[in-house]
Amino acid sequence: MTQLVTLNDVRAAAAELAGIVRRTPLEPSRDPVLDGVYLKCENLQRAGSFKIRGAYMRVSRLTEAERALGVVAASAGNHAQGVALAASTLGIRSTVFMPESAPLPKVAATKGYGAEVILGGHTVDDALESAHRFAAETGATLIHPFDHRDVVAGQGTIALEILEQLPETGTIVTSVGGGGLIAGIAAAAKQLKPDIRIIGVQAEGAAAYPHSLVAGRPVRLDKMHTIADGIKVGRPGDVPFAHVAALVDEIVTVTEEDISRALLSLLERNKLVVEPAGATAYAALLNYSVDYEAPTVAVISGGNIDPLLLMRLIEHGLGASGRFMRANLRCPDRPGALASILQLVGAYGGNIVDVYHQRSDPRLSVGEVAVDLSIETRGSEHATEIVAALRDAGYFVSVEGPSI
Structure with missing residues (x-):
C-alpha cells in the first residue's frame, strides 16, 4: 500500500525550495461570470510552470x-x-x-x-x-514527472501558499495529467483544512483517471487526443493515484472548445498567457462543470505555449464563443455577385477578415462559384443573424465550427 505524503513532508519541501521557486501571485478572476474565483498563477513560475x-x-x-x-x-x-x-x-x-x-x-x-x-x-x-x-x-x-513522493511533496507546496494567501479558500481546482500536482495539493490542503474540496480536471481526449478510479487501479488509455500536451498522459502514476483515490473529491473533463475559450478569457480578461494544459481548471469553471462557492482557487499550472499554437487557439476560442466564423457560400458566377455578398455582411455589422473566391471546385455546378469568408462578429447571436440574412438572400451557406 502506498504511503501518502504528509503535511510535514510538504513543509520540508517548502523549506528546501525557499529561494529556488517563486511564491506566485493569487489574482482574482476578472471574468464577470466567475465572481469569487482566484487564479494561482503558476504560469509565472520559474521555467513557466509548477514543475x-x-x-x-x-x-x-x-x-x-x-x-x-x-x-x-x-x-x-x-x-x-x-x-x-x-x-x-x-x-x-x-x-x-x-x-x-x-x-x-x-x-x-x-x-x-x-x-x-x-x-x-x-x-x-x-x-x-x-x-x-x-x-x-x-x-x-x-526523475519521473509525477510518480515519486518527493515530486508530489514539492508540488504540494502550492497548497501551502494558497492557504496562506487566502485561508478561507473552500475549493481548489487544478489540471490533472499523471496526477503529481493534484496529489501534492490534496495531501497538503486536506491535512490543513479537512473540509476543503479538491477538484481535478482532465482533457476529454486524455482522461485516464475516471476509468482508473472506477477500476480501482491505474489503467492505461488506448489512445489520446488533445491540444493540452502538458496533461496528455495515458496512465496515472501509482503514487499520485493512491492520493487521488483517497483525497480528491471529484475528477471532471473539459473539451477542446472549453480549453480554447478559457485560454482566450485568461488572455483578454486577466492578461495572462497560458498554455492549454494550464487553462483546464479555469475551463471547468467557465463551462460550469464544477459547482463551487466563493472563494475558489483555480491553479493556472503553466504558460509555456508555442506562439503559433497560441494564434490558432485564439482563433479557435473566438470561434467557440461565436466571435469568429468561417462561412462557405455558393453563388451565381456573374459580375457584382461577390460585391453583393460583402455588402450584405457589412450591412449587418460583420467584419470580413479574408475572402477566398474560386470557380474550380468540381462540386460546383456550371455557372456557380464558391466564396469562403472569415468574419469577425460580436458573438453567437450576431453570427446567427448574419448567416440568416445570407440565407434569406438566397445563398447556400455552411459554417465551419460551432453550429449556427
Missing part, C-alpha cells in the same frame, strides 16, 4: 554518487524545463527525452537550461520508456 517545485525537490535529494551519474527525464516540455533548471542549479548533468511533437519553444528552453534533449516517440509515455532504458544503461537517475 520546478517537484523536479528540484527530487533532484536535491540525490546522493553525491547519484549526482555524479546525472539525471534523465521524459516530458512534453514543462517537466523537461523543470528538471533541466533544477539540475543546472545543482551542477548536475541532465538528459531529457521529449516526444517528436513537443512544442519547439519548450525544446529550445530545455536546451537553454543546459539539458541534452533527445526527441523520439509520439507521446510522453513513449519518451518515458526511452528514459527508463537510458537510466538502466547509464546509471542516471530517472
Whole structure:
C-alpha cells in the first residue's frame, strides 16, 4: 500500500525550495461570470510552470554518487524545463527525452537550461520508456514527472501558499495529467483544512483517471487526443493515484472548445498567457462543470505555449464563443455577385477578415462559384443573424465550427 505524503513532508519541501521557486501571485478572476474565483498563477513560475517545485525537490535529494551519474527525464516540455533548471542549479548533468511533437519553444528552453534533449516517440509515455532504458544503461537517475513522493511533496507546496494567501479558500481546482500536482495539493490542503474540496480536471481526449478510479487501479488509455500536451498522459502514476483515490473529491473533463475559450478569457480578461494544459481548471469553471462557492482557487499550472499554437487557439476560442466564423457560400458566377455578398455582411455589422473566391471546385455546378469568408462578429447571436440574412438572400451557406 502506498504511503501518502504528509503535511510535514510538504513543509520540508517548502523549506528546501525557499529561494529556488517563486511564491506566485493569487489574482482574482476578472471574468464577470466567475465572481469569487482566484487564479494561482503558476504560469509565472520559474521555467513557466509548477514543475520546478517537484523536479528540484527530487533532484536535491540525490546522493553525491547519484549526482555524479546525472539525471534523465521524459516530458512534453514543462517537466523537461523543470528538471533541466533544477539540475543546472545543482551542477548536475541532465538528459531529457521529449516526444517528436513537443512544442519547439519548450525544446529550445530545455536546451537553454543546459539539458541534452533527445526527441523520439509520439507521446510522453513513449519518451518515458526511452528514459527508463537510458537510466538502466547509464546509471542516471530517472526523475519521473509525477510518480515519486518527493515530486508530489514539492508540488504540494502550492497548497501551502494558497492557504496562506487566502485561508478561507473552500475549493481548489487544478489540471490533472499523471496526477503529481493534484496529489501534492490534496495531501497538503486536506491535512490543513479537512473540509476543503479538491477538484481535478482532465482533457476529454486524455482522461485516464475516471476509468482508473472506477477500476480501482491505474489503467492505461488506448489512445489520446488533445491540444493540452502538458496533461496528455495515458496512465496515472501509482503514487499520485493512491492520493487521488483517497483525497480528491471529484475528477471532471473539459473539451477542446472549453480549453480554447478559457485560454482566450485568461488572455483578454486577466492578461495572462497560458498554455492549454494550464487553462483546464479555469475551463471547468467557465463551462460550469464544477459547482463551487466563493472563494475558489483555480491553479493556472503553466504558460509555456508555442506562439503559433497560441494564434490558432485564439482563433479557435473566438470561434467557440461565436466571435469568429468561417462561412462557405455558393453563388451565381456573374459580375457584382461577390460585391453583393460583402455588402450584405457589412450591412449587418460583420467584419470580413479574408475572402477566398474560386470557380474550380468540381462540386460546383456550371455557372456557380464558391466564396469562403472569415468574419469577425460580436458573438453567437450576431453570427446567427448574419448567416440568416445570407440565407434569406438566397445563398447556400455552411459554417465551419460551432453550429449556427
